[in-house]
Amino acid sequence: MKKIEGNVKNHIEIEEIAKYIGNTIKIHGSIHKIREMSNxxxxxxxxxxxxxxxxYSEEFSKFPLTNIKEESCVIFSAEVIAEQRSKTGWELRLIDVEILSEPVEKSTIIFNNKIVETSLETLLDYRPITLRNEKQRAIFKLQEGICKGFREFMLSQNFTEIHSPKLVYSGAEGGANIFSLDYFGKEAYLTQSPQFYKQMMVGVFERVFEIAPVFRAEKHDTSRHLNEYTSVDFEMGFIENFEDIMNMETLMLQYTFNLLxxxxxxxxxxxQVKLPDISFIPSITFTEAKELVSREFKRPITDMFDFEPEEEKLLSEIINKKYDSEFVFVTHYPSKKRPFYAMDDSNKEFTLSFDLIFRxxxxxxGGQRIHEFNEQVEKMVxxxxxxxxxxxxLMMHKYGMPPHGGLGLGLERLTSKLLNQNNVRLSTLFPRDINRITP
Amino acid sequence: MKKIEGNVKNHIEIEEIAKYIGNTIKIHGSIHKIREMSNxxxxxxxxxxxxxxxxYSEEFSKFPLTNIKEESCVIFSAEVIAEQRSKTGWELRLIDVEILSEPVEKSTIIFNNKIVETSLETLLDYRPITLRNEKQRAIFKLQEGICKGFREFMLSQNFTEIHSPKLVYSGAEGGANIFSLDYFGKEAYLTQSPQFYKQMMVGVFERVFEIAPVFRAEKHDTSRHLNEYTSVDFEMGFIENFEDIMNMETLMLQYTFNLLxxxxxxxxxxxQVKLPDISFIPSITFTEAKELVSREFKRPITDMFDFEPEEEKLLSEIINKKYDSEFVFVTHYPSKKRPFYAMDDSNKEFTLSFDLIFRxxxxxxGGQRIHEFNEQVEKMVxxxxxxxxxxxxLMMHKYGMPPHGGLGLGLERLTSKLLNQNNVRLSTLFPRDINRITP
Known part of the structure; x- marks a missing residue:
């Protein structure tokens, strides 16, 4: 019998190297790039x-340079030398190397330059190695930070984290855009949103959140659609009005950008991320927004019930110019276009709902949901x-629910816009779209 | 145009009531239970x-008791009175009430007693309301804490959080236990584990983790199987040997129980959770464990390649008695029974792998994975x-990978055993099994 006591042996981490000036340390990693200079x-x-x-120099390195290759995994012995010209205040002189593994081939896709110069298709096809590029991987480290910010904020506001099922018996929003599968002889679906479950859990914990995958069988092939994405969802009870939800989201984004x-x-x-100023977010109604865009850009309004993607872009432009904000809440979407659980405004043609548009x-x-049983049943009928x-x-409504509402935020879309990318796939680790299910 | 500045209006939280002794406060919630006493x-x-x-007393409450019902959602005005006999040091005298919503019916399932006295079936069928029971919901608050502990620990050890796809083109482990679905005319699968992706990401970030759903189409109908569960996965590069992984898990559990x-x-x-002592975890080999159980309980060994659930129980008993540990690592499982990516021991009949058994x-x-391309291809062939x-x-192996390994931990199983439950469904928010896909 052995005893496992939790002794993990670590080499020195980069952050602590400065402490070792004048010493020889061991450090491990993959050889990203070898740049041979004159001597x-x-x-x-x-x-x-x-x-x-x-x-590396023959002067102090005790191994031939030919011993190491790009993408070899190694443990270096290195001397830490004080060096004022370096940003870190030190430089590492390689003394010796222990080679742990070697690649069998050199990739034809070059990923150890500043950027990976290739098509989006190739970038994604070769994800396991193109992600080794410094900038490519930084996107997903930053995405980790966004999740960290959201979670820390929500826990600080007494939201409870939940894990709702992804295999469901009916779609939350209904419609054709849902993946179905055989579940032991029954038909099951992949969830499009944790909507039903987070509402149920409001009756239990008042405030809940979840960061988890959702699935949309939409046949759109655009720069902003994914068929699987990470949804940041929260839902809160005892709201006074639907603006409480927008206020909570504003706080969450403020907290998160600050953490980043x-x-x-x-x-x-x-x-080179320019974090947006988010001291406040302008909010205008759907109808006002439609008219504003129409007036400013002299575009006729063709669809009074929905926003075209082009209109979202134009609205962002106007709001940015007028109010110096890269975010804008659009509220009171038409009831026709919102799901059955959306709470109507006093004017029943509109709902107490909102979208947040960023760049x-x-x-x-998001929006307020119906909490009264009879009101919900009537709307469904x-x-x-x-x-x-x-x-x-409906069990939750029948046995009592507080006024409540919540939202869903697309993690990849937020990341992508934060980075001013032109395609959401660039902020998706392994994107799934109508043409892609690999790698 | 309105400005949303992040002003969320909150009533007073329970934790801060003590500060308001002598004052009248507003507090909101659901009326869980009304207990009428003599006066x-x-x-x-x-x-x-x-x-x-x-x-509530007619002496100081300005509303008739009949105004409120169990499961009404309310805002109370209440006076905070110092009260030494109370554990909190205060009591709340209700002055007035604002009723936000009312149930339309009283549930026949009683959930506002100490426990919900009903069958497992009914408990799960009525999840949206049985979870309102104090003990039922505490299970999932504790589960939140487990996730919080894991994440905090892993981030502290420089693991990067990833979001890998759940829709995949082939199963990690292969076999029949996989859900399939039509993905725009192609066959796709629901992931059984993030195995491939976390390995790929070791080549990128060295250490990664993910807490996310996985899907198993297993036809088992037992107290320990779920067809969808939350998997806590980590994978780490540059390990010296596979014990590094067990050490890391031990640290993670120590950190997490401490956080709880x-x-x-x-x-x-x-x-009434008894947190286990986890200053060390005994570790024995698969072969030793089989022989130990056989010897101690005079059971013949019928299957030399696998553990029966009964043997896991008996082994736990012995280890607990001998070493005072409720955890035990079993190492070196036979190659035959481990997946193609498992690294073999010098004796190729066994792998550098382990299971952790708890109660x-x-x-x-978990275990060490093959990192050399040729070795991996040979084993596959x-x-x-x-x-x-x-x-x-195989792209990652071809272009270079460090020695690495990792593990997957079932969140619901850990929670369930921590609570000494006899069925993992009790620690699953909305369980999915061969007979259940609702609610």
Missing amino acids: FSFIILRTKRQMVQCI KNEYINEINLL GLEITT SREMNVDLFESY | FSFIILRTKRQMVQCI KNEYINEINLL GLEITT SREMNVDLFESY
Whole structure:
């Protein structure tokens, strides 16, 4: 019998190297790049979060340079030398190397330059290696920070984290855009949103959140659609009005951008991210927004019930110019276009709902939900829905629910817009679209 | 145009009531229970995390008791009175009430007693309301704490959080236990584990983790199987040997149980959880374990390649008695029974792998993976696998990977065993099994 006591042996982490000036340390990583100069070489070591420049020279290195290859995994012995010209205040002189593994081939896709110069298709086809690029991987480190910010904020506001099922017996929003599968002889679906479950859990914990995958069988092939994405969802009870939800989202974004600035500054600098000012977010109604865009850009309004993506972009432009904000809430969407659980305004043609548009793209949909049983059943009947199919959903309304509402935010869309990318796939680790289910 | 500035109006939270002794406050919640006494009544208010006892009396309450019902959602005005006999040091005298909503019916399932006295079937059928029971919901608050502990620990160890796809082009482990679906005319699968993706991401970030749903189409109908569960996965590069992974898990559990003790003490007390001592975890080999159980319980060994659930229980008993540990690592499982990516020991009949057994139930499977391309291809060929189907998986090996390994831990199983439950469904928010896909 052995005893496992939790002794994990670690080599030195980059953040602590400065403490070892004048000493010889061990450091491990993948050899990202070898740059041979006239009488020495730069060896760029890829570590967990940073690229570390090491110096190889026959003067002090006790191994032939030919022993190491790009993408070999190694443990270096290195001397830490004080060096004022370096940003870090030190440089690493390689003394010796232990080679842990070697690649069998050199990739034809070059990923160890500043950027991966290739098509989007190739970038995604070769994800397992193109993600090794410094900037490519920084996107997903930053995305980690966004999740960290959201979670920390929500826990600080007494939201409870939940894990709702992804295999469901009926779709939340209904419609054709849903993946179905055989579940032991029954038909099941992949959830389009945790909507029903987060509402149920409001009756239990008052405030809940979840960050988890959702699935949409939409046949759109655009730069902003994914068929699987990570949805950041929260739902809160005892709201006074639907603006409470927008206020909570504003706080969440403020907290998160602040966290990114404090804890992810390396990635922000590397990716040249301009964090948006978010001291307030302008809010206008759907009808006002439609008219504003029509007036300012002299466009006729063709669809009074929905926003075209082009209109979202134009609206963002106007709001940015007028109010110096890259975010805008659009509220009071037409009832026709919102789901059966959306609470109507006093004017029943509109709902107490909102979208959040960021740099021209909708990143959040939210709103107040119906909490009274009879009101909910009436709205379902008026839409000719089969109420019997929703027995377990309506259970919460029947036995008592507080006024409540919430939202869903697309993690990849937010990341992508934050980075001013032109395609949401660039902020998706392994994107799924109508043509792609690999790697 | 309105400005949304992040002003969320909150009523007073339970944790801060003590500050308001002598004052009248507003507090909101659901009326969990009304207990009429001879000349006053106890009103138990269900708030986000705690049940709060309030006192109603015609002496000071300005509304008739008949105005409120169990499961009404209300805002109370209440006077905070110092009261030494109370554990909190105060009591709440109800002055007035604002009723926000009312149930249309009283549930026949009683959920506002200490426990919900009903069958497992009914408990799960009525999840939206049975979860309103104080002990039922505490299970999932505690589960939140487990996730919080894992994440905090992993981030502290420089693991990067990832979001891998759940819709995949082939199963990680292969076999028949996989859900399939039509994906725009192609066949796709629901992931059984993030195995391939977390390995790929080791090549990128060295250390990664994910807490996300996985899907198993297993036809088992047992107290320990779920067809969808939450998998806690991590994978780490540059390991010296596979014990590094067990050490990391031990640290993770130590950190997490400590966090539960500090931040979830109310739930621990309410559910009478006995947190296990985890200063070390005994580790024995698969072969030794089989022989030990056989010897101690005089059971013949019928299957030399696998553990029966009964053997896991018996092994736990022995280890607990001998080494005073409720956890035990079993290492070196036979190659035959482990997946194609498992690294073999020097004796190729066994693998550098382990399971972690907690109170008689396997909660983790992990091990070292093959990192050399040729070694991996050879093992696949020897198993008569079609190597061409794994092109994007093998890409990482081809272009260089460090020695690495990792594990997957079942969140619901850990929670369930921590609570000494006899069925994992009790620690699953909305369980999915061969007979259940609702609510």
